[in-house]
Amino acid sequence: xxxxxxxxxxxxxxxxxxxxxxxxxxxxxxxxxxxxxxxxxxxxxxxxxxxxxxxxxxxxxxxxxxxxxxxxxxxxxxxxxxxxxxxxxxxxxxxxxxxxxxxxxxxxxxxxxxxxxxxxxxxxxxxxxxxxxxxxxxxxxxxxxxxxxxxxxxxxxxxxxxxxxxxxxxxxxxxxxxxxxxxxxxxxxxxxxxxxxxxxxxxxxxxxxxxxxxxxxxxxxxxxxxxxxxxxxxxxxxxxxxxxxxxxxxxxxxxxxxxxxxxxxxxxxxxxxxxxxxxxxxxxxxxxxxxxxxxxxxxxxxxxxxxxxxxxxxxxxxxxxxxxxxxxxxxxxxxxxxxxxxxxxxxxxxxxxxxxxxxxxxxxxx
Numbered sequence: 001x002x003x004x005x006x007x008x009x010x011x012x013x014x015x016x017x018x019x020x021x022x023x024x025x026x027x028x029x030x031x032x033x034x035x036x037x038x039x040x041x042x043x044x045x046x047x048x049x050x051x052x053x054x055x056x057x058x059x060x061x062x063x064x065x066x067x068x069x070x071x072x073x074x075x076x077x078x079x080x081x082x083x084x085x086x087x088x089x090x091x092x093x094x095x096x097x098x099x100x101x102x103x104x105x106x107x108x109x110x111x112x113x114x115x116x117x118x119x120x121x122x123x124x125x126x127x128x129x130x131x132x133x134x135x136x137x138x139x140x141x142x143x144x145x146x147x148x149x150x151x152x153x154x155x156x157x158x159x160x161x162x163x164x165x166x167x168x169x170x171x172x173x174x175x176x177x178x179x180x181x182x183x184x185x186x187x188x189x190x191x192x193x194x195x196x197x198x199x200x201x202x203x204x205x206x207x208x209x210x211x212x213x214x215x216x217x218x219x220x221x222x223x224x225x226x227x228x229x230x231x232x233x234x235x236x237x238x239x240x241x242x243x244x245x246x247x248x249x250x251x252x253x254x255x256x257x258x259x260x261x262x263x264x265x266x267x268x269x270x271x272x273x274x275x276x277x278x279x280x281x282x283x284x285x286x287x288x289x290x291x292x293x294x295x296x297x298x299x300x301x302x303x304x305x306x307x308x309x310x311x312x313x314x315x316x317x318x319x320x321x322x323x324x325x326x327x328x329x330x331x332x333x334x335x336x337x338x339x340x341x342x343x344x345x346x347x348x349x350x351x352x353x354x355x356x357x358x359x360x361x362x363x364x365x366x
Contacts, residue, residue: 076100081112081121084203087227093250094125097154113146124253131247133181150357152252155366160241163221163233170236177207178222189240247366265361266333273352287345291338297329334358
């Protein structure tokens with residue numbers, strides 16, 4: 001930011017301006033006003049013996065920000081919050097999204113949201129869905145509770161490893177410890193290795209840390225190879241996930257939205273609710289279909305503030321239905337008038353509508 005002192009411009013006397021406009025451009029011609037006194041007489045060279053005033057110092061002003069600046073491609077100097085201990089897959093996703101960032105581990109998902117809201121961190125990178133385990137519903141609920149904006153997405157290929165303390169062999173293990181989704185993603189492989197028991201903890205790297213600190217000899221951790229390096233564990237087996245196509249999609253969150261563009265693939269995430277009645281959801285989806293806007297994801301969640309809706313159908317007892325929120329991802333940018341018109345149409349009959357973010361689609365290799 002330029003300081004107020006740097007913006008002080010020395011007062012100068014400017015000649016009067018005579019502006020005449022041509023058919024093609026504005027031409028500014030300058031002439032001295034009759035009220036301005038002529039310069040004092042001097043010698044033949046025009047010198048008066050008085051030193052000429054020094055030229056005004058150049059003013060250094062910041063260049064205007066562009067949408068590329070706001071996307072923070074490298075994340076240099078940014079603090080990025082993630083859920084879990086150092087070595088978690090979420091930290092790897094944060095580093096992929098912002099390679100030069102300083103990562104901030106958080107105990108819970110909501111803590112990461114709060115870290116950004118309270119200016120402890122600049123961004124948060126949190127998981128939304130996994131190709132094997134499905135959606136992380138907790139984060140969908142937190143998106144609605146907090147006022148952060150999705151400013152990007154990043155996909156990360158998950159490669160689970162079986163970790164244990166030095167000297168421990170696979171046949172010594174009776175139990176595997178990890179996040180519940182990681183355990184579910186490796187269920188068949190762990191059974192084939194003869195590991196019968198499962199212990200669920202908050203995150204994969206936390207399991208590795210616990211096993212290292214307590215020097216457990218009969219329990220292994222399902223975590224990343226980075227976690228093995230950080231906590232001094234041996235890798236007994238690599239790529240133990242049951243399906244090789246194991247990818248997690250993470251969202252990048254910020255306090256302010258980015259400027260949407262139309263010169264590259266963008267995605268827009270929204271959430272809305274509808275009145276009860278036949279054809280309401282069909283009507284909502286039609287506003288996108290009629291404009292040829294593709295939907296890449298749709299997720300319904302019970303409306304926690306209004307969990308039940310009473311419908312009176314003239315029967316002896318009124319029926320109670322769940323009231324739902326619909327989370328939808330569109331292959332469109334909010335800079336596109338077509339997408340703007342679609343949401344304007346949806347807003348006419350939706351009981352609630354909120355744009356969670358319009359952001360570049362991750363087209364890189366997971």
